Amino acid sequence: MTTLIEDLKYRGIVYQMTDEEEIEKMLETEKISIYCGADPTADSLHIGHLVPFLALRRFQKYGHRPVILIGGGTGMIGDPSFKADERKLLSEEEVDKNVLAIKDQLASIFDFEDENSAVLVNNKDWLKNISLISFLRDYGKHVGLNYMLSKDAIQTRLETGISYTEFTYTILQAIDFGHLNKEFDVRLQIGGSDQWGNITSGLELMRRMYGTTNSEGLTIPLITKADGKKFGKTESGNIWLDRNRTSPYEFYQFWLNQSDDDVVKFLKLFTFLDRDEIDNLQQSVEEEPHLRKAQRKLGEEITRLIHGQEGLDEALKVTDALFSGDFKALESSQIKDALKDAPSQEVDKETTKLVDLLVEANISSSKRQAREDIQNGAIYVNGERQQDLDYEITDADKFDQEFTVFRRGKKKYTIVTYK
Known part of the structure; x- marks a missing residue:
């Protein structure tokens, strides 16, 4: 049987591992908890988030327990990792709303009812209880400035500028790893390649604060297309x-x-x-x-x-x-969705003759061309070919009394609305 690491490598999921031999041994001899997180910077995840979360789901299929972290706390700060500029700070209300929306989306990916049921956590639950004094005294003293400055994610922002707020982000994520290790016995954190610095910061903080040496990190490569363009x-x-x-x-x-x-x-x-x-x-x-x-x-x-x-x-x-070209089975919202990139033209609602409407909507260049298009079978009204030169548009041709779909030739669609 293919091992989990072999499967991950076959799929191109593995980029960096803190200790490949130890990780492979841990995954093959134990059932462990693994975590991956995302900050709720919007009220939805996008497909760029899918690779690490689907990787986490693969761990679950091999019998390990996924711990999914939604950063209700860190999302109020913003991860500076390889971002050109500082993120716009969201209000607490915006972040809380985003957290709820993302929780619903994760239910389609993970199994929350199996024996190794996924666990969903929000780091706001523990980060909000840390006072400034505690942050500086209990955590900050264990993180060397030179160590933080050596991180690529920090270095790339030094020239353009980075606030102290974003500078401390990596410590907050390190606190997350330590908390999850203690509360859920999380032994492995996974994330995109841009999270390597944050992951290793967590391991270092855990080592210094708790003497923890049984945890590891794994990152996933940046996904690009064959032409070199950014995926997603x-x-x-x-x-x-x-x-x-x-x-x-x-x-x-x-x-x-x-x-x-x-x-x-x-x-x-x-x-x-x-x-x-x-x-x-x-x-x-x-x-x-x-x-x-x-x-x-x-x-x-x-x-x-x-x-x-x-x-x-x-x-x-x-x-x-x-x-x-048969739109009759669709709802008007589905038609608009399917043709959202098609040109749209507005015509006078008094224009009913098909020949006149084709010219007014710039579908045909002239009345003579419109007649030729109709006679040649090149004109379709809501998916039906129309070759009657005297045809008139009625309310029956209008979806929701609002618009009609015209097609000239095989693929040239135009949405016509009425004023």
């Missing part, structure tokens, strides 16, 4: 886990549109498919790339995980409707 961003911004920020359709489409050069790598990182299935999909990429089996499987697996079967069904329904 689109022209419109982050891909969020919250369906109100990124709909299941948009979420599914993001994965469906991954390149052949990236898709196998992402199958390893973002799904729980076994090696044989991934190898078969890799073979399909190489021998029949036009079928895009790997991309479809990637989109289905990760969309089902985050949005459930209902969310995946919705995404597939919208995708099929957009491909076929």
